[in-house]
Amino acid sequence: MRAILALIAMLLLVLPRPAVAQSILRDAETEAFFRDISRDLVIAAGLEPRNVQFVLVGDPSINAFVTGGQNVFIHSGLIVAADNVNELQGVIAHEIGHIAAGHNVRFGEGAGPASKISLLSLVGAAAAMAMGAGEAGMAILGLGQTAAMGRFLAFTRDQESRTDQAGAVFLSKAGISGRGSIEFFRKLQGLEFRLAIPQNNEYARTHPLSGTRVNNLLAVYERDPAWNTPPDKALQARFERIKGKLIGFVEEPRIVMQRYPEGTNTPAALYARAYAWHRSGYPDLATAEAARLVASGPNDPYFLELQGQILLESGKVDESLPVLRQAVARAPNEPMILTLLGHALVASEDSGLQAEAEPLLRKAVTLDRENPFTWYQLGVIYDRRGDKPRAALAAAERFSLEGNAMGAMMNARMARAGLPAGTPDYIRADDITLVAGDALELQQRKKKR
Incomplete structure (x- = not known):
C-alpha cells in the first residue's frame, strides 16, 4: 500500500494535468496548420502522419506533452510565447521523439523500481501538492528520504535528454533548422531565471535545466546543414494568423487591443480584434473586422468561416448562410466548417433547409466522429423528422x-x-x-x- 501511495505522489509531481480537466480548443485552421508543420517531422520519425493527432489545450502555461498513444497536446500559452513557426516545430519534434521512443508505454520502467522503495514522506508531499501547495510538497520531499524520487527523476531526465537528441535528428531529416529549438529553450531559461529556479542542481527536476539542454544541443544543431535555413515564409505567415486568432480568443480584450491596435490591418490583427469584439458583445465591431479580413482574402475559407460564425452567433442566421456556403465550397473536407454550416441551416428552422443540412453533418461525422456538437445537430434533425x-x-x-x-x-x-x-x-x-x-x-x- 505504501508503495502505491509513493507512486501516486510521484505521478502528482511529474505528470501534466489531464487534458480533460482543461479546455480543448477546436479550430479547423489551427488543426490543419499543426498537421502541415509536423508532417515532415512525423515521417522523419518513421510514423504515419494520419495517426498522430494534435490537440490544442486552453491553458496559459508554456507546455506540451504526449499521452494516450500518438496524441500531442499543445498548450495555448506555448503558441502565444513562441515568436515563429520554427520554435513551435522544435517543440513538436521533441514531443514526437517521446512518441517514437514509446515513453508512455515505458513509464513503468522508471516508476516501477522507484515505487518499490516505500517513503512515507511522499504521502505528505502528495497531500500538499493535491491542495495546490507544490513548493510545500517539494519541501516535505526534501525532508524525507529521497532515494526513490531521485531514481525516478533521473529516469525522466534521461528520457528528456534522449528525446532532445531524437528531436534534433527529426529536424535535420526534415531540413528544418534547430535555431527555433534553441531559441525556445532560451526563452524557458529566461523564465527559470525570473522564477528564481536554481541553476546549479537538477536533482529534483523531471527535465534537465534549459541551459543544460542548450549546451547539449547547440553543437549538434550548428553543424547541421539546415542550421541557417530560415523559417518557411508561407508557414510563418500562417503561424502569425493562428497566433493572432488565438490571442483574440484567450486573452482579455484590453490586452488584445494593446497587442493589435486599431489601424493594424494584418490578418493576425484583424483576427485578434474580431474575436475580442465578438467575445465582448460588440457584434457590429466584430462584423466590421471580419469583413475587412474577408476583403483581404475573399476566397480564404477560414476568413469566411469566421465571418459566418460571427453573423450566426449574432442572430443574423440568413446573412450567415451564403457566407458559410462559400466557406464550405472553398474547403469541402473541413468537418468543423461543414458542421458550422449545418448548424446555421438547423438554426434557420426552415424545413427545406434541414434536408440540406443532413448530408453536410453526416459528411462531417465521417471525417471527424469526435465532435459532440456535430452529433447534437444531427440529433436535432432526426428528432424534428420524427x-x-x-x-x-x-x-x-x-x-x-x-x-x-x-x-x-x-x-x-x-x-x-x-x-x-x-x-x-x-x-x-x-x-x-x-x-x-x-x-x-x-x-x-x-x-x-
Missing part, C-alpha cells in the same frame, strides 16, 4: 464523447430498441451500450473503494 431511434443514437454518440456514460447507455438502449437488428446503426448502438456499461461498472467499483 426519427426517434436515430435521434437517440446521435445523443448516445454525443454523450459518449462527453464522458457521460449514463446518458450514452440510456440513449443507446433507446436507439437499439427502435432500429432494425443487424443494421450498422443497430450495431453501433450495441457497441456504445457495451462501452458505456463497462464505464459505469468501473465507476461503481471506484465508489466502493
Whole structure:
C-alpha cells in the first residue's frame, strides 16, 4: 500500500494535468496548420502522419506533452510565447521523439523500481501538492528520504535528454533548422531565471535545466546543414494568423487591443480584434473586422468561416448562410466548417433547409466522429423528422464523447430498441451500450473503494 501511495505522489509531481480537466480548443485552421508543420517531422520519425493527432489545450502555461498513444497536446500559452513557426516545430519534434521512443508505454520502467522503495514522506508531499501547495510538497520531499524520487527523476531526465537528441535528428531529416529549438529553450531559461529556479542542481527536476539542454544541443544543431535555413515564409505567415486568432480568443480584450491596435490591418490583427469584439458583445465591431479580413482574402475559407460564425452567433442566421456556403465550397473536407454550416441551416428552422443540412453533418461525422456538437445537430434533425431511434443514437454518440456514460447507455438502449437488428446503426448502438456499461461498472467499483 505504501508503495502505491509513493507512486501516486510521484505521478502528482511529474505528470501534466489531464487534458480533460482543461479546455480543448477546436479550430479547423489551427488543426490543419499543426498537421502541415509536423508532417515532415512525423515521417522523419518513421510514423504515419494520419495517426498522430494534435490537440490544442486552453491553458496559459508554456507546455506540451504526449499521452494516450500518438496524441500531442499543445498548450495555448506555448503558441502565444513562441515568436515563429520554427520554435513551435522544435517543440513538436521533441514531443514526437517521446512518441517514437514509446515513453508512455515505458513509464513503468522508471516508476516501477522507484515505487518499490516505500517513503512515507511522499504521502505528505502528495497531500500538499493535491491542495495546490507544490513548493510545500517539494519541501516535505526534501525532508524525507529521497532515494526513490531521485531514481525516478533521473529516469525522466534521461528520457528528456534522449528525446532532445531524437528531436534534433527529426529536424535535420526534415531540413528544418534547430535555431527555433534553441531559441525556445532560451526563452524557458529566461523564465527559470525570473522564477528564481536554481541553476546549479537538477536533482529534483523531471527535465534537465534549459541551459543544460542548450549546451547539449547547440553543437549538434550548428553543424547541421539546415542550421541557417530560415523559417518557411508561407508557414510563418500562417503561424502569425493562428497566433493572432488565438490571442483574440484567450486573452482579455484590453490586452488584445494593446497587442493589435486599431489601424493594424494584418490578418493576425484583424483576427485578434474580431474575436475580442465578438467575445465582448460588440457584434457590429466584430462584423466590421471580419469583413475587412474577408476583403483581404475573399476566397480564404477560414476568413469566411469566421465571418459566418460571427453573423450566426449574432442572430443574423440568413446573412450567415451564403457566407458559410462559400466557406464550405472553398474547403469541402473541413468537418468543423461543414458542421458550422449545418448548424446555421438547423438554426434557420426552415424545413427545406434541414434536408440540406443532413448530408453536410453526416459528411462531417465521417471525417471527424469526435465532435459532440456535430452529433447534437444531427440529433436535432432526426428528432424534428420524427426519427426517434436515430435521434437517440446521435445523443448516445454525443454523450459518449462527453464522458457521460449514463446518458450514452440510456440513449443507446433507446436507439437499439427502435432500429432494425443487424443494421450498422443497430450495431453501433450495441457497441456504445457495451462501452458505456463497462464505464459505469468501473465507476461503481471506484465508489466502493
